[in-house]
Amino acid sequence: MSYIIAENLFKKYGRAESVVTAISDISYQIDSGEFVAVMGESGSGKSTLLSIMGAMNAPTSGRYIVDDIDVYALSQEKQADFRREFLGFVFQSFHLVPYLSVLENVMLPLTTLKTSRKIKRSMAEQALASVGLSGKFHRLPNQISGGEKERVAVARAIVNEPPVLLADEPTGNLDTQTTREVMELLLGLNQEGMTIVMVTHSVTCAGYAQRILRLSDGRLVEGDRSMKKSIAPEVEQHFETRAA
Amino acid sequence: MTLKEIALKNLMRRKGKAMFVLAGLVIGVATVVAVISFVDATTRDINKKLEKYGANILIVPRTDNLTLTYGGLSLGGVSFEMQEIRQSDLAGIHSIKNAANVAAVGPMVLGTVQVGDKRVLLSGIDFKTAGTLKPWWKVKGKFPDEQGVLLGAEAARILSLNIGESLEIKNRSLKIDGILKPTGSQDDQLVFARLETVQALLNKEGTISMVEVAALCNACPIDEMVKQIAEVLPGAKVMAIQQVVKGRMETLSQLKKFSYGISAVVFLVGGLVVLVTLMGSVRERTQEIGIFRAIGFRKRHVMWIIFFEAGIVSAVAGILGYLLGIGGTHIGLRLFSEGPVPAIPMNMELAGGAFFMAIVMGLVSSAYPALMASRLDPSEALRSL
Numbered sequence: 001m002s003y004i005i006a007e008n009l010f011k012k013y014g015r016a017e018s019v020v021t022a023i024s025d026i027s028y029q030i031d032s033g034e035f036v037a038v039m040g041e042s043g044s045g046k047s048t049l050l051s052i053m054g055a056m057n058a059p060t061s062g063r064y065i066v067d068d069i070d071v072y073a074l075s076q077e078k079q080a081d082f083r084r085e086f087l088g089f090v091f092q093s094f095h096l097v098p099y100l101s102v103l104e105n106v107m108l109p110l111t112t113l114k115t116s117r118k119i120k121r122s123m124a125e126q127a128l129a130s131v132g133l134s135g136k137f138h139r140l141p142n143q144i145s146g147g148e149k150e151r152v153a154v155a156r157a158i159v160n161e162p163p164v165l166l167a168d169e170p171t172g173n174l175d176t177q178t179t180r181e182v183m184e185l186l187l188g189l190n191q192e193g194m195t196i197v198m199v200t201h202s203v204t205c206a207g208y209a210q211r212i213l214r215l216s217d218g219r220l221v222e223g224d225r226s227m228k229k230s231i232a233p234e235v236e237q238h239f240e241t242r243a244a
Numbered sequence: 245m246t247l248k249e250i251a252l253k254n255l256m257r258r259k260g261k262a263m264f265v266l267a268g269l270v271i272g273v274a275t276v277v278a279v280i281s282f283v284d285a286t287t288r289d290i291n292k293k294l295e296k297y298g299a300n301i302l303i304v305p306r307t308d309n310l311t312l313t314y315g316g317l318s319l320g321g322v323s324f325e326m327q328e329i330r331q332s333d334l335a336g337i338h339s340i341k342n343a344a345n346v347a348a349v350g351p352m353v354l355g356t357v358q359v360g361d362k363r364v365l366l367s368g369i370d371f372k373t374a375g376t377l378k379p380w381w382k383v384k385g386k387f388p389d390e391q392g393v394l395l396g397a398e399a400a401r402i403l404s405l406n407i408g409e410s411l412e413i414k415n416r417s418l419k420i421d422g423i424l425k426p427t428g429s430q431d432d433q434l435v436f437a438r439l440e441t442v443q444a445l446l447n448k449e450g451t452i453s454m455v456e457v458a459a460l461c462n463a464c465p466i467d468e469m470v471k472q473i474a475e476v477l478p479g480a481k482v483m484a485i486q487q488v489v490k491g492r493m494e495t496l497s498q499l500k501k502f503s504y505g506i507s508a509v510v511f512l513v514g515g516l517v518v519l520v521t522l523m524g525s526v527r528e529r530t531q532e533i534g535i536f537r538a539i540g541f542r543k544r545h546v547m548w549i550i551f552f553e554a555g556i557v558s559a560v561a562g563i564l565g566y567l568l569g570i571g572g573t574h575i576g577l578r579l580f581s582e583g584p585v586p587a588i589p590m591n592m593e594l595a596g597g598a599f600f601m602a603i604v605m606g607l608v609s610s611a612y613p614a615l616m617a618s619r620l621d622p623s624e625a626l627r628s629l
Contacts, residue, residue, distance in 0.1 A: 077543060081542070099253050111247060
């Protein structure tokens with residue numbers, strides 16, 4: 001049985017005549033340890049889908065199940081617990097808390113855990129080491145480069161060892177070299193068993209994924225196993241280029 | 245990393261906002277403390293002065309007749325028969341339980357005498373106690389000696405007499421040593437002389453017509469003192485001058501109510517300043533709170549951060565507000581007090597109250613912003629990211 005199951009997800013905003021359908025009748029399944037990219041044009045519903053997957057935006061209808069947990073059947077506080085225990089987020093613009101040091105930013109998801117400060121610190125240091133940022137614990141976010149910020153964001157997302165990592169355009173603000181480093185980092189995490197769902201516009205980044213969910217006008221047009229074609233032509237072409 | 249550390253670091257980062265909230269709370273607390281301590285100090289001072297000076301207990305001979313005078317107007321028609329009080333009995337007043345509260349005992353003997361073609365009321369008093377019992381008296385000239393008299397302002401005018409002249413009472417010539425400045429009381433109509441002199445003139449040696457007592461009392465247990473004096477003077481009627489006491493207490497009570505009203509308004513305004521500032525702060529922190537919520541902070545965790553920040557600022561404001569309020573009271577008393585500046589005693593209840601009030605004001609004012617922050621939809625917050 002799949003680890004993540006989305007069944008007939010609809011999300012509508014507004015009321016009556018002004019209603020806007022952000023996503024419509026989306027169903028898919030993702031196995032544990034898969035690396036999935038979500039692609040689509042702007043306004044296709046990628047971010048809405050990601051926020052639903054992030055237990056932050058209840059669908060208008062449909063079910064979203066992770067590890068046999070019907071996420072939106074949980075209370076809001078339980079949903080917060082779910083986010084803390086099951087999900088790691090990497091945001092497009094890093095979104096580090098500016099007044100906390102690199103180490104403190106990484107320790108944030110551990111704040112509410114009933115664990116000693118020493119253990120929390122050790123976990124954060126380990127996460128930072130895994131993304132290659134061992135020497136900059138006490139710097140503030142405005143004292144490090146964009147690539148380093150992204151690494152801190154990834155470290156924060158994985159510090160509590162969640163089974164699922166959700167990434168929203170993780171390389172949107174990075175140069176080519178740094179993009180490749182970050183993607184290699186995500187690939188490494190995936191190879192260690194972490195399920196990754198990444199929203200991206202970048203064909204190059206999507207090339208790191210095992211599967212692509214393609215959205216168009218709020219509908220899933222490619223990528224679910226029930227569909228014939230799961231890899232977009234441009235990605236297929238990219239794979240061929242990489243292989244060559 | 246703990247929620248406490250997040251709150252403290254945010255306070256340090258947003259010093260300007262924190263200072264603004266602090267200022268709102270400090271002004272609120274300081275004003276309330278200043279108003280209350282000012283009123284308290286003034287009340288104590290007024291009480292002290294009023295209780296120390298001026299008669300507030302009256303002792304008259306017991307009678308079965310009703311008084312037929314009103315506002316100084318005698319309606320007559322009733323025989324004026326009453327017992328006199330023995331002067332020797334007055335020593336008993338100094339042996340009552342609350343004797344330490346007796347500031348002055350002023351015996352008075354009264355009688356009508358003929359001066360020229362006019363009938364006047366002659367009053368014999370102890371001029372040593374006049375300063376305490378009648379502090380409003382201002383005398384032109386001096387208090388009289390054994391052969392002298394002091395005229396009330398109206399008596400001097402009607403009798404056409406001046407300082408240095410003499411008048412004759414019962415064939416005895418008495419020199420006018422002083423004239424009272426108008427008091428607006430019945431004293432203006434009287435001729436005053438020494439107690440012994442009048443007793444001799446009226447053939448009332450050893451007897452007293454009435455006694456005025458100034459009681460110096462904390463919280464004014466006047467009724468209790470009246471009972472105690474009545475026990476040692478069974479033949480006399482002892483009365484508290486209730487109107488003075490009640491009037492005084494009513495005035496102070498109104499002043500206190502007014503000050504509490506002002507305090508409530510300032511408290512409300514201070515609370516609104518905190519509320520508006522914290523609302524703005526929460527709006528500024530939408531993204532940050534969105535991140536907190538996205539990574540699994542519960543609503544109560546977010547609320548805790550806001551409340552902790554408000555609590556810290558409020559605690560500091562409570563201490564600073566109290567000190568500033570007391571300082572303001574000192575300055576206010578120096579500016580507005582006539583005579584010596586009343587002391588402001590260390591009031592632990594007020595200090596504790598100010599601290600508690602600041603905490604309550606801070607927490608109550610931050611309740612809505614905290615609730616608003618906790619209810620931030622993380623997806624909405626992320627949308628703004």
